[in-house]
Amino acid sequence: xxxxxxxxxxxxxxxxxxxxxxxxxxxxxxxxxxxxxxxxxxxxxxxxxxxxxxxxxxxxxxxxxxxxxxxxxxxxxxxxxxxxxxxxxxxxxxxxx
Amino acid sequence: xxxxxxxxxxxxxxxxxxxxxxxxxxxxxxxxxxxxxxxxxxxxxxxxxxxxxxxxxxxxxxxxxxxxxxxxxxxxxxxxxxxxxxxxxxxxxxxxxxxxxxxxxxxxxxxxxxxxxxxxxx
Amino acid sequence: xxxxxxxxxxxxxxxxxxxxxxxxxxxxxxxxxxxxxxxxxxxxxxxxxxxxxxxxxxxxxxxxxxxxxxxxxxxxxxxxxxxxxxxxxxxxxxxxxxxxxxxxxxxxxxxxxxxxxxxxxxxxxxxxxxxxxxxxxxxxxxxxxxxxxxxxxxxxxxxxxxxxxxxxxxxxxxxxxxxxxxxxxxxxxxxxxxxxxxxxxxxxxxxxxxxxxxxxxxxxxxxxxxxxxxxxxxxxxxxxxxxxxxxxxxxxxxxxxxxxxxxxxxxxxxxxxxxxxxxxxxxxxxxxxxxxxxxxxxxxxxxxxxxxxxxxxxxxxxxxxxxxxxxxxxxxxxxxxxxxxxxxxxxxxxxxxx
Amino acid sequence: xxxxxxxxxxxxxxxxxxxxxxxxxxxxxxxxxxxxxxxxxxxxxxxxxxxxxxxxxxxxxxxxxxxxxxxxxxxxxxxxxxxxxxxxxxxxxxxxxxxxxxxxxxxxxxxxxxxxxxxxxxxxxxxxxxxxxxxxxxxxxxxxxxxxxxxxxxxxxxxxxxxxxxxxxxxxxxxxx
Numbered sequence: 001x002x003x004x005x006x007x008x009x010x011x012x013x014x015x016x017x018x019x020x021x022x023x024x025x026x027x028x029x030x031x032x033x034x035x036x037x038x039x040x041x042x043x044x045x046x047x048x049x050x051x052x053x054x055x056x057x058x059x060x061x062x063x064x065x066x067x068x069x070x071x072x073x074x075x076x077x078x079x080x081x082x083x084x085x086x087x088x089x090x091x092x093x094x095x096x097x
Numbered sequence: 098x099x100x101x102x103x104x105x106x107x108x109x110x111x112x113x114x115x116x117x118x119x120x121x122x123x124x125x126x127x128x129x130x131x132x133x134x135x136x137x138x139x140x141x142x143x144x145x146x147x148x149x150x151x152x153x154x155x156x157x158x159x160x161x162x163x164x165x166x167x168x169x170x171x172x173x174x175x176x177x178x179x180x181x182x183x184x185x186x187x188x189x190x191x192x193x194x195x196x197x198x199x200x201x202x203x204x205x206x207x208x209x210x211x212x213x214x215x216x217x218x219x
Numbered sequence: 220x221x222x223x224x225x226x227x228x229x230x231x232x233x234x235x236x237x238x239x240x241x242x243x244x245x246x247x248x249x250x251x252x253x254x255x256x257x258x259x260x261x262x263x264x265x266x267x268x269x270x271x272x273x274x275x276x277x278x279x280x281x282x283x284x285x286x287x288x289x290x291x292x293x294x295x296x297x298x299x300x301x302x303x304x305x306x307x308x309x310x311x312x313x314x315x316x317x318x319x320x321x322x323x324x325x326x327x328x329x330x331x332x333x334x335x336x337x338x339x340x341x342x343x344x345x346x347x348x349x350x351x352x353x354x355x356x357x358x359x360x361x362x363x364x365x366x367x368x369x370x371x372x373x374x375x376x377x378x379x380x381x382x383x384x385x386x387x388x389x390x391x392x393x394x395x396x397x398x399x400x401x402x403x404x405x406x407x408x409x410x411x412x413x414x415x416x417x418x419x420x421x422x423x424x425x426x427x428x429x430x431x432x433x434x435x436x437x438x439x440x441x442x443x444x445x446x447x448x449x450x451x452x453x454x455x456x457x458x459x460x461x462x463x464x465x466x467x468x469x470x471x472x473x474x475x476x477x478x479x480x481x482x483x484x485x486x487x488x489x490x491x492x493x494x495x496x497x498x499x500x501x502x503x504x505x506x507x508x509x510x511x512x513x514x515x516x517x518x519x520x521x522x523x524x525x526x527x528x529x530x531x532x533x534x535x536x537x538x539x540x541x542x543x544x545x546x547x548x549x550x551x552x553x554x555x556x557x558x559x560x561x562x563x564x565x566x567x568x569x570x571x572x573x
Numbered sequence: 574x575x576x577x578x579x580x581x582x583x584x585x586x587x588x589x590x591x592x593x594x595x596x597x598x599x600x601x602x603x604x605x606x607x608x609x610x611x612x613x614x615x616x617x618x619x620x621x622x623x624x625x626x627x628x629x630x631x632x633x634x635x636x637x638x639x640x641x642x643x644x645x646x647x648x649x650x651x652x653x654x655x656x657x658x659x660x661x662x663x664x665x666x667x668x669x670x671x672x673x674x675x676x677x678x679x680x681x682x683x684x685x686x687x688x689x690x691x692x693x694x695x696x697x698x699x700x701x702x703x704x705x706x707x708x709x710x711x712x713x714x715x716x717x718x719x720x721x722x723x724x725x726x727x728x729x730x731x732x733x734x735x736x737x738x739x740x741x742x743x744x745x746x747x748x749x750x
Contacts, residue, residue, distance in 0.1 A: 224586075225585070228585060235589070239588075246595075250602060255611055258611075258615055259615070262619070265618075269626060273626075276630060277633055277639045278639070278696070279641070280701050281704050292712060297614075299719075304732045305731075305732055308611070309608055309609060311608070315605070315606050323601050330598075335583070339587065340585075340586055340589045340630060341634055341635030343635065344682065344684075345631075348696075348697045349682040349687075350682075353682055353688055353690070353697070355698055359642065366643065367642075368642060368698040369698050369702055372702045373702045381706060387710050392713065395717055395720045398721060399720045458641075460641070462705075464708075464709045550709060554713075557720075
């Protein structure tokens with residue numbers, strides 16, 4: 001049961017890989033990378049149960065936290081072609097809306 | 098009351114198994130959708146929607162399997178963070194594609210050029 | 220070669236094989252693609268798959284590090300470099316292709332010939348597994364009281380080695396500073412007229428403000444959690460996967476995310492470059508300082524037993540903790556030095572070329 | 574017995590090395606064949622990761638556990654979690670009962686009983702230690718390489734190797750004449 005789920009998740013990962021390689025748009029690739037990350041997180045959770053050790057869940061947690069940094073970085077570079085612009089504004093001290 | 102709890106405890110692995118397998122199937126369906134659907138926006142739909150449900154089901158199954166431990170807490174956190182970031186990332190991709198002028202493919206399949214010619218940003 | 224051991228074929232072998240084939244597919248795709256954006260994304264996926272495979276190979280600490288590197292920092296660095304260079308690679312010339320193919324085939328054949336003498340996969344009695352690694356496994360529990368053998372070996376048994384690695388990381392940060400400059404202070408940054416015009420254009424197109432409200436809200440929720448998780452990884456590193464290297468990468472990633480969403484100036488206000496420069500050196504100082512304290516107390520360099528003479532294992536725990544803090548400070552600071560260094564450059568490429 | 578079976582045994586026992594060599598050679602091919610300096614660095618990254626995988630696969634022990642000592646050995650999936658408190662107790666117990674028991678000499682284990690630690694089989698931690706630091710050093714040196722590429726782009730206006738050589742050649746010719 002757990003192993004079957006792991007295999008299904010791996011199959012989904014491979015399908016995502018095919019989409020990642022075929023493109024054709026950059027956005028398709030970004031979508032595939034992001035979705036591939038989600039599937040890897042799930043696989044790591046399931047794998048922790050497969051080997052009976054909880055350590056893999058820590059890595060899944062790390063990916064769940066950090067997976068979208070790369071997605072945002074790619075989109076930002078592709079769209080604005082700059083590292084230093086803000087996507088959003090921080091409120092300065094004393095500033096009211 | 099305790100009998101009911103006992104019943105639930107017996108049922109737990111079965112419910113967990115059903116949740117795990119259905120979660121896996123949903124993720125797989127979503128992945129094949131991403132592979133087969135004709136243009137970016139439909140693929141986005143397939144990935145975004147099924148990922149959320151599939152993730153929740155798989156993690157629910159695992160939480161049921163592990164019982165009330167530190168591990169289930171971590172799994173719940175994984176689910177929470179995925180629920181936060183995954184739609185945000187999907188939103189960012191969709192927003193960026195829309196802003197860049199990527200047009201969805203409209204109309205029937207027959208009236209469209211083949212797959213590789215579609216989705217030129219204008 | 221240990222002839223008796225036969226590698227079993229089981230469910231885990233299937234998982235290993237699937238991961239290996241994914242890695243090969245991604246590697247070949249990197250060869251073929253010319254769009255550098257796609258290449259960078261694929262290298263991110265390559266790192267993700269190898270992290271998952273490392274988990275399957277029991278190397279949870281390594282997987283943790285690979286995940287922390289691959290999920291954010293290396294992708295952002297490569298994108299930053301691409302931004303300042305080019306986004307398309309020129310096609311490979313046929314002559315180069317054939318030369319490369321011949322070299323690769325010859326080298327590969329020689330290496331394959333050498334594998335015959337290598338121990339079988341998973342052999343518990345092979346020379347690497349039955350000798351010094353096993354010794355560390357047996358000694359770590361009684362001598363240091365740290366359950367995570369990797370942390371104990373990293374910070375205690377091979378403490379000299381790790382001290383060297385930390386210094387290498389500091390040196391790499393210094394190298395980037397020498398090549399690209401220090402990044403400058405937050406507000407008084409000199410901008411070229413082209414960059415100013417570009418910033419004005421971006422202002423007009425309503426990128427600032429409430430436009431990316433979803434990203435802003437989600438990032439505001441995630442950044443503190445990422446930093447807290449970094450602290451958890453740091454201080455739980457003795458008991459589970461984690462330690463100074465991973466925590467440093469995670470905390471640096473959180474600040475990079477902040478810079479991506481709120482702009483580099485806001486990030487430089489929150490974490491000033493001067494602080495980062497100080498931190499990079501301070502971490503190595505903490506590491507070396509622990510060693511010097513041991514010397515002053517009458518022990519050897521990095522001999523933590525001396526820190527608590529009645530309970531040597533407590534001294535070990537204390538020493539490992541401080542050393543890991545030094546590693547954390549250096550790694551996080553150097554990653555931010557590098558990030559600031561890349562962001563301080565303005566691209567001089569026209570829209571047409573890029 | 575027959576050479577076919579021997580070859581099969583070789584293949585099953587060494588498939589990790591074969592795949593690692595394929596990946597390594599993929600990285601080497603990228604480094605040699607492409608003229609683009611950023612892509613060359615990606616190729617170096619692939620090569621580097623293959624070396625990491627070589628070390629880690631050599632440290633893997635079939636049926637082994639990750640090298641994190643546990644007081645309790647769990648195999649049932651449902652009971653996989655141990656709390657921090659349990660970890661701490663296990664460590665304390667290990668520390669109190671065995672501080673004097675470590676022998677000074679290092680010997681090679683020859684039987685399966687000798688490789689068990691506290692009755693549990695663990696994978697080899699030493700490659701993990703080496704590779705863990707190597708990954709972080711790898712990303713730091715990658716940054717140095719990328720910084721050099723950025724400077725080359727600023728000075729020459731290109732990052733393609735052929736064009737760089739051509740520019741150097743033209744420069745040298747100009748200096749001579």
